[in-house]
Amino acid sequence: AQSVTQLDSQVPVFEEAPVELRCNYSSSVSVYLFWYVQYPNQGLQLLLKYLSGSTLVKGINGFEAEFNKSQTSFHLRKPSVHISDTAEYFCAVSEKDSGGYQKVTFGTGTKLQVIP
Amino acid sequence: NAGVTQTPKFQVLKTGQSMTLQCAQDMNHNSMYWYRQDPGMGLRLIYYSASEGTTDKGEVPNGYNVSRLNKREFSLRLESAAPSQTSVYFCASRDLAALRHEQYFGPGTRLTVT
Numbered sequence: 001a002q003s004v005t006q007l008d009s010q011v012p013v014f015e016e017a018p019v020e021l022r023c024n025y026s027s028s029v030s031v032y033l034f035w036y037v038q039y040p041n042q043g044l045q046l047l048l049k050y051l052s053g054s055t056l057v058k059g060i061n062g063f064e065a066e067f068n069k070s071q072t073s074f075h076l077r078k079p080s081v082h083i084s085d086t087a088e089y090f091c092a093v094s095e096k097d098s099g100g101y102q103k104v105t106f107g108t109g110t111k112l113q114v115i116p
Numbered sequence: 117n118a119g120v121t122q123t124p125k126f127q128v129l130k131t132g133q134s135m136t137l138q139c140a141q142d143m144n145h146n147s148m149y150w151y152r153q154d155p156g157m158g159l160r161l162i163y164y165s166a167s168e169g170t171t172d173k174g175e176v177p178n179g180y181n182v183s184r185l186n187k188r189e190f191s192l193r194l195e196s197a198a199p200s201q202t203s204v205y206f207c208a209s210r211d212l213a214a215l216r217h218e219q220y221f222g223p224g225t226r227l228t229v230t
Contacts (some may be wrong), residue, residue, distance in 0.1 A: 043218075043223045043224055076147065092219075104161070104219065108158035
């Protein structure tokens with residue numbers, strides 16, 4: 001069974017500083033990986049995804065993530081954050097279950113607070 | 117293209133009352149999902165529908181029922197609301213047929229049970 005761990009529940013960072021949000025997963029099969037962002041009082045929207053190919057994935061708003069199979073990690077990075085990046089970020093993993101269906105599991109989220 | 121829409125946006129219920137949360141998508145997606153979001157717990161899957169005519173339990177199905185009315189609509193029903201069901205509910209859809217594995221989310225329904 002898959003699980004997703006986002007160890008940092010909150011990450012404060014100063015504006016224009018770099019940030020890394022960590023995500024680790026446990027799965028014994030091949031997976032698809034996602035980062036979603038949730039702005040206050042809104043639904044989730046896709047930031048980026050890894051399905052196959054290059055392990056460095058670029059997304060919207062200057063974010064990128066690197067898939068590391070040996071570390072079972074998919075950390076999200078941005079070299080210089082902006083106030084508008086203040087939001088909650090969710091890592092998600094999709095893998096085939098015993099019935100062949102792509103099952104999705106979400107992490108518990110990391111709140112990014114950008115300090116002016 | 118409205119994407120995924122949910123009604124209502126807000127609802128307050130008394131313990132024991134029933135209600136149905138509505139969800140519709142206009143992207144012709146096969147799969148639809150209901151999640152609840154609680155502080156510090158991320159999103160937990162209540163029920164999902166892999167395709168029209170099928171529904172399956174997720175991680176936290178107790179106290180809920182669902183109906184996949186047609187390809188567009190997937191409703192969530194609380195038969196007898198309890199304070200533990202106070203949460204934000206999100207509907208999502210996904211197009212696995214086109215190998216687009218990401219989910220598209222609605223704006224959410226904030227439910228308070230007193």
